[in-house]
Amino acid sequence: MTREELVRTIRTKRSLLCVGLDTEESMLPEPFRSLHHPVRAFNHAIIEATHDLAVAYKLNLAFYEARGTEGWQDLESAVALINKVGGCFTIADAKRGDIGNTARKYAEAFFTNLAFDAITLSPYMGRDSITPFLGQRGKWAIVLGATSNEGAADFQFLNVGNANVPLYEQVIKNVSRWGTPNDLMFVVGGTRPDVLKAARAAAPHHFFLVPGIGAQGGDLNAVLDAAITPDGGLLINSSRGILQAGKGDDAVSKARQAALGLRLEMEAALRRRGVL
Amino acid sequence: MTREELVRTIRTKRSLLCVGLDTEESMLPEPFRSLHHPVRAFNHAIIEATHDLAVAYKLNLAFYEARGTEGWQDLESAVALINKVGGCFTIADAKRGDIGNTARKYAEAFFTNLAFDAITLSPYMGRDSITPFLGQRGKWAIVLGATSNEGAADFQFLNVGNANVPLYEQVIKNVSRWGTPNDLMFVVGGTRPDVLKAARAAAPHHFFLVPGIGAQGGDLNAVLDAAITPDGGLLINSSRGILQAGKGDDAVSKARQAALGLRLEMEAALRRRGVL
Numbered sequence A, B: 001m002t003r004e005e006l007v008r009t010i011r012t013k014r015s016l017l018c019v020g021l022d023t024e025e026s027m028l029p030e031p032f033r034s035l036h037h038p039v040r041a042f043n044h045a046i047i048e049a050t051h052d053l054a055v056a057y058k059l060n061l062a063f064y065e066a067r068g069t070e071g072w073q074d075l076e077s078a079v080a081l082i083n084k085v086g087g088c089f090t091i092a093d094a095k096r097g098d099i100g101n102t103a104r105k106y107a108e109a110f111f112t113n114l115a116f117d118a119i120t121l122s123p124y125m126g127r128d129s130i131t132p133f134l135g136q137r138g139k140w141a142i143v144l145g146a147t148s149n150e151g152a153a154d155f156q157f158l159n160v161g162n163a164n165v166p167l168y169e170q171v172i173k174n175v176s177r178w179g180t181p182n183d184l185m186f187v188v189g190g191t192r193p194d195v196l197k198a199a200r201a202a203a204p205h206h207f208f209l210v211p212g213i214g215a216q217g218g219d220l221n222a223v224l225d226a227a228i229t230p231d232g233g234l235l236i237n238s239s240r241g242i243l244q245a246g247k248g249d250d251a252v253s254k255a256r257q258a259a260l261g262l263r264l265e266m267e268a269a270l271r272r273r274g275v276l
Helices: A003-013 A038-050 A061-065 A068-085 A100-113 A167-178 A193-202 A220-227 A251-272 B003-013 B038-050 B061-065 B068-085 B100-113 B167-178 B193-202 B220-227 B251-272
Strands: A017-020 A056-060 A089-096 A118-121 A140-146 A184-188 A208-210 A234-238 B017-020 B056-060 B089-096 B118-121 B140-146 B184-188 B208-210 B234-238
Touching (some): A038 A251, A056 A061, A061 A089, A068 A089, A089 A100, A100 A118, A140 A167, A167 A184, A167 A193, A184 A193, A193 A208, A193 A220, B038 B068, B038 B251, B068 B089, B140 B167, B167 B184, B184 B193, B193 B208, B193 B220, B234 B251
Parallel strands (some): A118 A140, A184 A208, A208 A234, B017 B234
């Protein structure tokens, strides 16, 4: 999906919502547990129930790899359904990062074979671990800038170099020179508005993928205030808040309600800021 | 495999060799290409031919994930054979790094389900992305310190904080406090002996996994001079130098010869330094 298509989708759906399909077998609502492929069936139900509200879906690879071949098939099945339904941006939340020949293999795995639009990447190994994912029309690298977890402070917030800026800012500044706002985004956590503001100053035109809303404590309106752009510029992820909205027969309709609630808040914010 | 078992294996085999099974379908020797599961068959042949020379095997996940479910089955099959043959340390070269609940899923995928001894991790997300892999007897986190690729210079060599040390040194110093030499190693590339020396000063008792020998230009004896310890303290990886040693019917015997050549050099160095 190109940037123009993504922005058009945001405006049509009046949404910045990314649904995180971090689906855990042990957390599935009761009615799905006895099914033949429980994770697959639940993901399909969630996709069917939310695809008109969601701009994007993010699948965290760990949750699928933890279940081996069966998990990998669930992953393939979910992406295939999202692509069949159409009109949604797909993110492999893989946080990969490796040398050039290996990075090219990951690009093959996620862009070509699984047909994801985007993959998340760690910047630690530098330029040749990122560039193999750039320059392919409609495909995106989403590089970790500042994450929303406690451990982010250990290295991302250390001051670096002569300019004495935190590492995450230096990462955003340097990496943004390797790609363009058409093939490169950044992960910026939603728990610290000051960090979102600094990240936005470092990369005014790039989309940010924002985790950390909900379970991790980030406030949606504070995120929008800090980092929205004239074309939206944000994909705001919610995983547990949607997947675990209900426990019983109403789990899927509760998930839709949760997604709709977020979408309505996003729409109001987009209107206030003239994006819609 | 515990540290004592690893050190005993190094002394018994007189070797620090880690064979990197970065097996690419397009690079397979001719005789394997027509087989039903060519990558699986080649990996099995390499393992059979080198397991008395190798202390460890490292499987780079990208090369398996690029081929979807079939690749994942090849991965499972290779680890199962290595574990069946016995006496070798197994490394999932995954370079993962994610928040706590996700990290625990990866630990489940690689330690519990696939029965790897170790997984490589990126430090960018900090402590809670590393600790879920620590404290399990015989299981190891191998954290990226300084890598051997060109892009390493982009961030790993930036000076950080007041002490003005490069990021990779700060990473090694901080991370080494989170684990012990019994459950934590570092990746330190073999192309820069000065970096190996600085890394060794920062973590005198931890094992280093050293890529970059051979195809990437690192010199084996310079690596040994810079970072060997009284119990070895190194796993030195060779991938292409072994897997691509021959092209035809002699590919497997050429692979063994290449592995044997490295082992003999390692033995000589281990003797010179009194490890044997």
